[in-house]
Amino acid sequence: MKSPRSSVALRTLGALLFAAALCAPAQSMTIRELRAVQASDARHGESFVLYYLVGVMEGVVEAHAHDVRQGAKPRICLDGRRLEPRMAQGLYQGEMRRNVDVYEADMSAQLVIANALAAAYPC
Secondary structure, three states, rough: OHHHHHHEEEEHHHHHHEEEEHOOOOOOHHHHHHHHHHHHHHOHHHHHHHHHHHHHHHHHHHHHHHHHOOOOOOOOOOOOOOOOOHHHHHHHHHHHHOOOOOOOOOOOOHHHHHHHHHHHHHO
């Protein structure tokens, strides 16, 4: 049977770990990591990448909207147009093709999506 002290210590440790996880900055996958995920699973790798890119695209749009509300100059102007999940991979691949010499494997996939959106929907 656990003593009350060890139970309290475990709960406190769990709460501290949870708080630390919430405070840690989110890391975006690099281009190399995204390619590795795609290659690692022949059956589902493509789907994993697609879902990841959709999430990144939505995150970039929301972060941009937040920055604009805070007074930043807009870089992406959708002008009422909708972004569909099926567009994420095309935006990513198109940006990678257009700027093949710009992106290195250790750069963030989020950067590629952000630049693709800015190029496709300029202000």
